[in-house]
Amino acid sequence: MTTIRLRNTRTRKVEPFAPIDPKNVRMYVCGPTVYDRAHLGNARPVIVFDVLYRLLRHLYGAEHVTYVRNFTDVDDKINAEAQRRKGLGDPRSLEELIRERTEETIGWYHADMDALGALRPDKEPRATDFIGQMIGMIEGLMKPRKDGKPFAYERDGHVLFRVREYVDYGKLSGRSVDDMIAGARVEVAPFKEDPMDFVLWKPSDADLPGWDSPWGRGRPGWHIECSAMSHELLGESFDIHGGGIDLQFPHHENEIAQSMCAHPEGGFARVWMHNEMLQVEGKKMSKSLGNFFTVRDILQQRQTFGHTIRYMFLNTHYRKPLDWTEMRLNEARKELSRWAPGARMIADRDLKLRAPHPEIVAAVANDLNTSLALKVASRLATKVLHSAESEDAIEFASAAHFLGFDIEELASKIGFKWDEEVSFDTNDVAVLQKILGFRWEARDRKNFALSDEIRDRLLAAGIALKDKGNREVEHEFAASFNRAVLEETLALLETGALK
RNA sequence: GGCGGGUUGGCGGAGAGGUUACGCAGCGGAUUGCAAAUCCGUGAAGACCGGUUCGAUUCCGGUACCCGCCUCCA
Numbered sequence: 250m251t252t253i254r255l256r257n258t259r260t261r262k263v264e265p266f267a268p269i270d271p272k273n274v275r276m277y278v279c280g281p282t283v284y285d286r287a288h289l290g291n292a293r294p295v296i297v298f299d300v301l302y303r304l305l306r307h308l309y310g311a312e313h314v315t316y317v318r319n320f321t322d323v324d325d326k327i328n329a330e331a332q333r334r335k336g337l338g339d340p341r342s343l344e345e346l347i348r349e350r351t352e353e354t355i356g357w358y359h360a361d362m363d364a365l366g367a368l369r370p371d372k373e374p375r376a377t378d379f380i381g382q383m384i385g386m387i388e389g390l391m392k393p394r395k396d397g398k399p400f401a402y403e404r405d406g407h408v409l410f411r412v413r414e415y416v417d418y419g420k421l422s423g424r425s426v427d428d429m430i431a432g433a434r435v436e437v438a439p440f441k442e443d444p445m446d447f448v449l450w451k452p453s454d455a456d457l458p459g460w461d462s463p464w465g466r467g468r469p470g471w472h473i474e475c476s477a478m479s480h481e482l483l484g485e486s487f488d489i490h491g492g493g494i495d496l497q498f499p500h501h502e503n504e505i506a507q508s509m510c511a512h513p514e515g516g517f518a519r520v521w522m523h524n525e526m527l528q529v530e531g532k533k534m535s536k537s538l539g540n541f542f543t544v545r546d547i548l549q550q551r552q553t554f555g556h557t558i559r560y561m562f563l564n565t566h567y568r569k570p571l572d573w574t575e576m577r578l579n580e581a582r583k584e585l586s587r588w589a590p591g592a593r594m595i596a597d598r599d600l601k602l603r604a605p606h607p608e609i610v611a612a613v614a615n616d617l618n619t620s621l622a623l624k625v626a627s628r629l630a631t632k633v634l635h636s637a638e639s640e641d642a643i644e645f646a647s648a649a650h651f652l653g654f655d656i657e658e659l660a661s662k663i664g665f666k667w668d669e670e671v672s673f674d675t676n677d678v679a680v681l682q683k684i685l686g687f688r689w690e691a692r693d694r695k696n697f698a699l700s701d702e703i704r705d706r707l708l709a710a711g712i713a714l715k716d717k718g719n720r721e722v723e724h725e726f727a728a729s730f731n732r733a734v735l736e737e738t739l740a741l742l743e744t745g746a747l748k
Numbered sequence: 749g750g751c752g753g754g755u756u757g758g759c760g761g762a763g764a765g766g767u768u769a770c771g772c773a774g775c776g777g778a779u780u781g782c783a784a785a786u787c788c789g790u791g792a793a794g795a796c797c798g799g800u801u802c803g804a805u806u807c808c809g810g811u812a813c814c815c816g817c818c819u820c821c822a
Contacts, residue, residue: 261752279822287822294822324820419751422817428750429818448820471820493822497752500820525753526816533815564761569754570815577760580772612762621762624770634786697781704783715784723784 251308251607253614255301255489256568258497258521259421263616266520268488274309275487276302277479277518279496280318280373283354284326286543287361289573290493290527290534296559297524297567297617298491299367299653304613307605307651316370317482319475320358322351323376323468328457347458351375361544364555365562366653372482376474380460383469383477387449387462389511400510404440406452406465412445415506421521422498447503449473472503480508485515494523524567530574542573556654557581563619563652584627585659586723588649591633592659594642605651606644613652622652673726680739681712685722687742699748703738710734 253266268274278298281291298316305314331346339346359369376383387408390401400414412418412426419425426445448470453459459466479487485508492501501521508517526533529540547553560581565571594600606629612622629645646656684703691699704714711730715723741747 258752281822282820290822292822321820326820422751424751424818494753495817495821498817524822526822528815535821566761569761572760574760576772580760584771618762620760621770624762627771692781695781701782717785 251610251614253304253308254616255520255522256616257519258523261423264520266488268309269486269519271309272313274305274314275483276305276314276316276489276491277475277483277487278316278318278370278490279475279492279500280320281358282321282324282326283351283358284324284330285354286545287358288534289529289542289544289547292362292365292544292558293527293562293567293571294491294493294524295362295367296365296562296653298522300563300613300617300619301489301491301522302368302370303651303653304610304617307610308614315372315483317372317374317479318370319478320351320355320373320375321471321474322347323458323474324471327351332456343456344458357545361548364548365544366555366559366655368653374478374482376469376478379474379478379481380469382481383473384450384460384462386473386477386480386507386511390449390507401449402442403464404442406467407438407440407448408450408464409441409446410449410503410506411442412447412506413443415510417509418445418506419502421502421505424498424502447472447499449507472500473507475500476504476507476511479504479518480512485512485517487518489520489522490518491522491524494525497521497523525570527571527573529572531572534573552582553578554658556658557585559653560585560623563623566620567617587627587634588630588645588654588659590637591630591642591645592649592656594633594637594639595646595656596660598639598642600639600643600646602647602650602656603643604647606648609648609651619652622648626652673730673732677730677732677735680735681707681724684735684739684742685724696748702747703742706734706738710738 254263255266256263276298278294281287298318302314302316327347327350328343330350331343334346334350335341335343341349363369387401390410391399391403391408393399397414398411401408401410403409419429426443429445450462450464450467450469450473452465452467457468459468479490490501490504505517508515528534529538529542532538532540534541544558547558548555557578561573561578562571564577564581595602606625608625609622612618612625615621626645626648629641629648633641633645649659650656684707688700688703691697691703707714707724709731711727712735713725713727715725717723738747
């Protein structure tokens, strides 16, 4: 069997991967805080770990992999949005408004990530459904120990974790507690015994959502949710824990501290994986720089589909910063247009996909070398272009499918462009298809005058045609699209007035 | 300041201690009714300084620069 090799942040080495239980390979990835539309950066770990999920399913069997990705629905930004709506006069309770906000955000998130070809994880727990487990875990951390202080303590309604009591604190991110204190820039809350101690539970006033606990009404700190949910759903030790590199510290460091102290007999996560950040035109994506995009924004751009975005992400190795540039986007579009004929042959000839090419699997298995995998897929696509053989189309499409590309989408949406402003419907497309039929007929009869006349009339209707060989036609709807001219052209052809 | 990561040809981006990555763009050619597309060929690299080695872009050390984290941002 193919050996998977993965870079483990904890050891800083690429290591062969061996699951604890091959019958149940377990992966946990930190999911989004659901306060707004997912931005482009949110999509990166989704796609990166989707590729890994697909690889694991391929090698161990779909039923032997459990992938958990949480929704953080306890958060100050969510509260702020709910309070804003309340302030605008919404009569419903804060809890209802929060629920509404998180529900709609989760719906958006699903729609956007589905569009990128990401499989849904097996479980998508919400933090608010696991408050009981979090409280239980915190209680366990507060119990007296034989050989030292309890790991957690209560002060002023807060429960805090004593980082000094966990000797390996800082190991994941390669920091020592003393170094961090030396370089700390934040004000230290007065109730902390040690500046690096972090919050497990904090009090809520009447204006904030809260749950009853042994320490009064309050809400959990950020880190405890992942520890509680991963323990509940995956057990005290599991195989892979992933997320963005920005989570390495403090989030993952704190998760490790809590989980290892609460369940010292388990090893928590064995392999830690972190994806690098996304940049836009060489700069950090931020609202203040005006280069901030949601996934939705990008999907609505002209000629950009879910698979275009997916290609962009896979074209850069997950451990390198990904630069989102217009130039690279154009390259992705261009490359994917070469994939369309192979994808179309699958649909047209009703071909069945099969296991992916070993080179693709090997590339992905080598610490997710997706860039190389894309090159292999492109090579296979080129082969289809040359041979037009069903066998080659199957090989190509099986590879593309393994990488998470939707073959039907590739087949149907490429070679088809439109301006952002234009509005047209499926009926317009049907009319266009009929007209193109007449044009092919004319060209078969070497009636180039009619062929060119049709092209000119379509141009007048706002549709630009480009022949691409193999009877592939690229048509582009411009903003000036004129339905009347389009329909008139078809009428002229059907009545024989134009011939 | 502390910690982590990076630096490959005009651009993007891989593998390998010695043998062509590849793609885009460029250039040359072929082909095509036209616009377009397609095909073939081709030049071009490894931030800098040392070290290990018969030989390093690939390993080791240092320098410079860039990026991220240290602030509940993936």
